[in-house]
Amino acid sequence: MHIDNAIRTRKSVRRFRPDSISREVIEHILELAARAPSGNNVQPWHVHVITGIAKLELCSDILAAAREDASAHEPEYAYYPTEWFEPYQGRRREVGFSLYNRLGIGRGDRDARDTQMLRNFQFFDAPVGLLISLDRRLSTGSYIDLGMFIQNILLAARGQGLHTCAQAAFAGYHRVIRDHLPLAEQDILVCxxxxxxxxxxxxxxxxxxxxxxVSDFAAFHGFED
Structure with a gap:
């Protein structure tokens, strides 16, 4: 797949078919993703790949924790601002309303919205889940490096005819995940x-x-008309 097409066709898929994916394909995706640049080539990413019974058991425990008391589970880093402002608030609302409209969920139907949110913790029925972590002793630059690695995963998956959904929602359930996977103590679960x-x-x-x-976010200097 041409890189332009991979970028243009990448999207957040929220319902997957059950078709399995071989370990060889996943390793190929990760090998390509690891070509992402990182400051001084530190390569700060760690990945746990989960499928089968291990995934089902993990998802079951996260769903139980979320249903019991979601407020008791918080990520170890701040993904979003504490107060929203424009233009970001408007963009956030637009994507939420668009998703719920497609699903036939009314704006006031909190129960249906919560049910859809909980589908995150089933990896939206995908057969494979990846859990991405970063050594907490590193600093902000390594988060930038990790973002490029994650984007490489999403694009390399398209090259294999696959789709993805990056999910920050898992970060809040790092304690549950540590009960299932050997996530290093010094690692922070990112997504x-x-x-x-x-x-x-x-x-x-x-x-x-x-x-x-492009005209909304880029300024060009020194170019002749």
């Missing part, structure tokens, strides 16, 4: 990634989020 084949019949997978035009 999960669902990996699999898209269910093309699912209405939520028809959501293609918009992007601001």
């Amino acid at each position: 999960g990634i669902a990996l699999g084949y898209e269910d093309p019949e699912a209405p939520e997978n028809g959501l293609i989020t918009g992007r601001a035009p």
Whole structure:
């Protein structure tokens, strides 16, 4: 797949087919992803790949914890601001409303919205989940490096005809995850990634989020008209 097409067709898939993925394909994706740049080539990423019974048991325990008291589970880093402001608040609301509209969930239907949120913790039915962590002793630059590594995973997956969904929601349940996986004590859980084949019949997978035009976020200097 041409890199332009991989970038343009990458999207957050929220319902997957159950088709399995071989370990060889996953290792190939991770090998490509590890070509991401990092400051002084420190390569700060760690990945736990989970499937089968191990994934089902982990998902079951996270769902139970979320249903019992989601407020008791917090990530070890701040992903979002404590107070939203424009233009980011508007973009956030637009994608949320668009997703719920596709699913037929009304704005006031809190129960249905919560049910959809909990699907995160089943990796949206994907057969493979990746859990991405970073050594907490590193600093902000390594988060930038990790972001490029994660993007490489998403694009390399497209090259194999697969889709993904990057999921910060898992970060809040790091204590539950540590009960299932040998996540190093010095590692901070950053996100999960669902990996699999898209269910093309699912209405939520028809959501293609918009992007601001280049003129909104880029300034060009020294160019002649």
